Amino acid sequence: MRALFVGGVVDNSELDLDGAEPPLHYPDNTGAGRPRYRLHQIGVRDGTIAYAVYGAPDLADAEIARVVQERDYPRRFEASPQAVLQ
Secondary structure: OEEEEEOHHHOOOEEEOOOOOOOOEEOOOOOOOOOOEEEEEEEEEOOEEEEEEEEOOOOOHHHHHHHHHHHOHHHHHOOEEEEOOO
């Protein structure tokens, strides 16, 4: 699955994630006790997660949703978007 980042110092960056489920926060442990990015959306294709969108902690949910729509991740990955409820 592909991790996609919105906002912060790694805005518009991507990396591959191992495992069937993306972690709720990335990275899991920052050493400071505060996660840097929070999972906002996943994209499901053929029953598996194709992508996971992580947003910077200083960005509002609406701004992250706007950027995701602008970048059109569901079309790019041919996946159905699903919001992650916190």
